[in-house]
Amino acid sequence: MLIFEQSRRSRRSTSQAPAAEGDIGGIPANLLREDEPLLPEVSELQAVRHYTRLSQRNFSIDSHFYPLGSCTMKYNPRACNLYAMLPAFLGRHPHAGVGTGQGFMQCMFELQEILTDVTGMQGVSLTPLAGAQGEFAGVAMIRAYHESRADDERVEILVPDAAHGTNPATATMCGYKVREIPTDSNGDVDLAALREAVGSRTAGLMLTNPSTLGVFERHITEIAQIVHGAGGLLYYDGANLNAIVGKVRPGDMGFDVIHMNLHKTFSTPHGGGGPGAGPVGVNQRLLPFLPIPYVLESNGDYRWATERDCPHSIGRLSANMGNAGVLLRAYIYALLVGRQGMARIADFATLNANYMMARLKAAGVDMAYPGRRATHEFIVTMKRLKEETGVTAMDVAKRLLDKGFHAPTVYFPLLVPECFLVEPTETESKQEIDGFIDALLEIFDEARRDPETVKSAPHTTPVRRLDEVKAARELDVAWRVGPAR
Amino acid sequence: MLATVGVSDLESLFDEIPGHLRAEVLKRVPHALPEMEMARLIAGRAERDGRYVNFIGAGAYEHHIPAAVWELTTRGEFYSAYTPYQAEASQGTLQLLYEFQSMMASLTGLAVSNASLYDGASGLAEAVLAAIRAHKKSHRVLLPATVHPVYRSVVRAIARNQGVELVELPHNEDGAVDAVDLAGNSDVAAVVVPQPNFFGVLEDVDALTDAAHGIGALVIALVNPVSLALLKSPGEWGDDGADFAVGEGQPLGVPLSSGGPYFGFMCCKERYVRQMPGRIVGRTTDVDGKPGYTLTLQAREQHIRRSKATSNICTNQGLLVTAATIHMALLGAAGLRRVATHCHQNTNELQLQLSAIPGVARAFARPFFHECVLRFERPIAGVMRAMEAQGIVAGLDLTHYYPDLGHSMLVCATEVRTKEEIAEYARHLERIMSRRPLDPPCAVKTAS
Structure with missing residues (x-):
């Protein structure tokens, strides 16, 4: 039964809204709505029981083994949730001055440092709101890099045929044409086809490693040489980072830019389909293009990098600084898991x-x-x-x-x-x-x-x-x- | 387990990774902390940030959230589930999303809602792209200066590489957009109409909607969901209603949380549903004829359409939508309307008291919803710092965003601000503006 079907006229949970109507004398009548929106009219118990029962109609990690490939459905430690929801974190307005958020910003700065190390990159921006937005940021940086060199011929992004659908969709959103690269019978990228595909039109290659085929791409060093040799850049889709974290770093494999899915590798909750967080990491040559804001530190003071600090940045991807609460959970997870x-x-x-x-x-x-x-x-x-x-x-x-x-x-x-x-x-x-x-x-x-x-x-x-x-x-x-x- | 695999040690499992690529110790990752020590560290950071009395809105609003909202939202069955790919095992999430879509469609007065987007700003960018696809003939979009400046930056960053031409419409001296400024344009795919606008000012949405339709453009309403309990819904704007409605969902049960996670919402007329990005849940029946819920119209999405998808989006903001749905169910239309009317009343009270202070005046005379621009005779930064020292976050400094407005600040008092807090704000501001020292001088209040 829907919550609406339990609704009865004028029934409400009275204690949860202000006790009476406020004065709206200042608002002209022609701007007011005439019909009442169709929201449920139920008691608090009815709402609590209804949504408790709905929750019981779900499978979840907490209740079931959830071996959903490429989604990394691992346990989300309760401590990450509890401590990310401390009142000071929840109550802080995103536009409040940096002086009111140094503790929070220190957490974010240290998370940037941790992710930079884990990925073997030179810099990280936490702002992308999900993996797909991280992909967008990454490919937009590739485009900004080529544009900054007036290298305007590069109109193609290469994507292996095994890739997630987000890869080609992202390339399109960044104004690129997509060229598919076949996979060989062992599950590796077909090197001969790759050599044939690269050239002066190649902006970059998007690669997931380990690939979506559940195998490690053994020719990664050669792939990097082929793409770089043609003047393209190498994009790492971090969907499968959980397989190699602490073992091999994308930066060391030759990747120029990476996005991570913190809701996978760093165990933030999937929440029935979000929120995610998709930080991006880059090597030296893409540093100027990182999306803003990210945290800068000097002598223990933290502040946000803005347009003035980063004139070549691809810009802002969200109203604020990213999914702060998700990032806090990831930071706490990293503290609990630690270096080893x-x-x-x-x-x-x-x-x-x-x-x-x-x-x-x-x-x-x-x-x-x-x-x-x-x-x-x-x-x-x-x-x-x-x-x-x-x-x-x-x-x-x-x-x-x-x-x-x-x-x-x-x-x-x-x-x-x-x-x-x-x-x-x-x-x-x-x-x-x-x-x-x-x-x-x-x-x-x-x-x-x-x-x-x-x-x-x-x-x-x-x-x-x-x-x-x-x-x-x-x-x-x-x-x-x-x-x- | 190793014996079953047929290897002698864990390292052998990584033998396909070229040896020269293997990572060394991660020196910048700290050593693991037990939960107790982590708790001490994090609590210390939170304590350092303290608690301030907040008078900023600007796209993120402090509202009372009923206790039941997050108690239920963080149940493991919601918290640790994923996108409902297996519908039979995800009816809880799916039905909740259907209820959410129903609530948003009703609030906006439009036929169709998706299951949410990342946030309001990126949601606006997606709406611009969707409207261009729906319009088919033009890539030009009018974006008023009364839209949140960061939202405009985000739209530029996301739409830049798809040949979209963004034309800024100026604001008039009342802090609103004139329909005549709009009517002079041609070859326009869509016009963004914010209500209330970034200044808190109420736009003449009927005239703007009709003017936009008059030049053959679609209308994208950018709205605050709490205001919709009170204000005319986008579906009722002008003669034909707005075509898309989009906005930041945070005011519906999501704490400020330093900026996220929030969620964006998007609704549209039924004829544009195939241009909608993001997940959509539909009601159907199972093999026994029993009603049930499933993801639908997936042929728009990246996992099917790949490079031809409406967007690269794959997730929604499920957990936040869970909170919002429960929040709306608890408040109902009457409760949400009380929240909205109280926000207006409090901000009105705040601006009356503040604009009575010498050196402070309202910037725009037009009616507002729950935010208001004040113009100061002194630079804002110093005023803000002095207020911060009293534990008050006074507002958003607009000097950088709108240099033409002089020393101006955007303030907001939602239903959670008390009479005493508003009076305290006015008392401190009066003293600061008149440059009197604190009385007694040592009584500096630190945020606690």
């Missing part, structure tokens, strides 16, 4: 993925790249299962929900047919992982014995399979009493 802990993230994320892959392989499940070492994630392909039983990867995903596990990412990357991208993360126990493997193997077995049960899954969730065609054709995106305006 960073590499242990990669150690255990990689161990868990390789263990899962080894067990599934031993049980006869097909891997997309069986000859490769898994990184923090790996790809199962169910092409054979589909041919033999008619059961698809989506069917298996839905059946996993019945077994109490969130499904891995399905049908991504687009290169692998009937695939699961599985990312267990470092925070899961062996027991949990074994339980998932057992469930998956049971479903494979069930697909042969009783395919209909799998094909019609899920059976135990609050709703069963939804009619997505109807959702798009008979668009109903807002509850209303009367006809749409």
Whole structure:
């Protein structure tokens, strides 16, 4: 039932708004609204019960194993939330003078330092509000760099065919044409195709390493040489940083610019789809173009870098300084994990993925790249299962929900047919992982014995399979009493 | 586990990474702290920042947030879930987003809302791009000087590389935009109409909307969601209503938090829904005919359309939208209207007291919502510092943004400011403007 359907005229939670109407004598009547907006009229208990019950209709990390590949659904430590929500942090206005926020700004400055070190870059700006905005900032900096050298021929961004959809979408938003580079049969970038594609039109290459195929790009040094040799720059999509944090740094691999997804590697909450935070790091040649504001320090005093400090900056990407509360959570996480802990993230994320892959392989499940070492994630392909039983990867995903596990990412990357991208993360126990493997193997077995049960899954969730065609054709995106305006 | 993998040690798992690339110790990452020591460190930083009585708005507003809002929002089932890709396992988030969309559509008087964008400023940039796609014939957008200056910078930074031409419309001496200034333009895809505008001033939205439509342009309403409990909704502006409405969602249950995370919202007329960026949730039925919710119209989005998507956006600001939805459910239309009317009353009281002080005057005579520009006879920076020493964040210095306005400051008193706080502000400002020392001189109040 919707909250609106519980509504009764004039019912309200009286204590939560001012006790009476304020005087609006100063506002002319022709600017006032005539109809009342259709907001719920419910008691506090009704609202609390309704949203508590809604929350219980979700799978989440706190309640379920959530091995969603490329999303790094690891545990979000409670301390990060609690201490980022101290009243002084929550109460501070973003435009209040820097004298009123030195403690907060010190946290941000130190986070910049930590991320600079972790990525092997020369400077970091925390301002991008999400990974995709970090990508935008990164490619906009590549463009600003070429423009600053009057190198105007460079109109193409190269993107491997395995890339996240955000990469080509970002390149378009920055005014570039996208050129796809194929992947070879081992999951590496096809070097011959890359050599053929680069040239005076190449602005840069966007690369995720480890790639979305769950393998480390072994020819990264050569790729960097090829792209740089042609005058292009190398962009690192930090989606999979969790696999290599503390082990190898993008800056050392030859990347010029990187964005990080702090909601992945630095364990800030995914929040049902946001907020994220997508800081960008750059090497020396892109430093002048970093988005503002970021924190500058001198003698223990902190202030914001502005247009005056950074005349070549690509500018501002948000009204304030980025998702401050998310950044605080990431900073607290970094304090708790510490220097030695960073590499242990990669150690255990990689161990868990390789263990899962080894067990599934031993049980006869097909891997997309069986000859490769898994990184923090790996790809199962169910092409054979589909041919033999008619059961698809989506069917298996839905059946996993019945077994109490969130499904891995399905049908991504687009290169692998009937695939699961599985990312267990470092925070899961062996027991949990074994339980998932057992469930998956049971479903494979069930697909042969009783395919209909799998094909019609899920059976135990609050709703069963939804009619997505109807959702798009008979668009109903807002509850209303009367006809749409 | 290592034996199952067939290796002897953890290091072997990284044998595909070329050895010469392997990282050394991360010297700039501090050593790990136990939770207790981290807590001490962070609490110390927070304490250093203290608490000030805040009179700045300028796009981020301090409102009372009912206790239940964040108690519920930080439940692990909301907090630690992700984008609802598996709809059957995400009905909580999906239904909540549908309720959010319904509330925003009703507040703005438009048919369709998305499930949120990053923030108001980047949301405006996305709205500009969406309106250009919807218009099809022009890449020129009129952006009044009465739009938040940082928002204008953000629109420039995001739209710059897509051939968008941004034309600034000047403000008149009343701090608003004249419809006649707009009517002289041609070949325009869209006009941004802020209500209230950055100065807090109420624009003549009916005339501006009709003038924009008169030159064949779409109208992007830039609005404060709390004001919509009181003010005419964008869907009711002029003869045909605004085409898009966009804005900063922070006033709906999100704390100031040093600037984020907030969320942007975007609504539009139904005919433009395919140009909308971001997630949209639709109601449908399952195989048993039971109602349920799912992400819909995904063919607009980057994970399907890649380089031809409406935007590169993939997330929304789910957690903040969770807070906003619960906030609106608790307040209802009547509660939200009380918040809005109290904000107006308090800011009116503040400006009456402040503009009575010699050397301080209201900059614009036009009606305002809950913010107001004051013009000073002295540079603002010194006044602000002196007020800060009394534990008061006095307002936003506009000198840098609008040099033509002289020494001017934007002030705001929301419903949380008390009569006493407003009187205290006026008392200190009067003393500072008349250059009298504190009485007694040693009574410097430090923020606590």
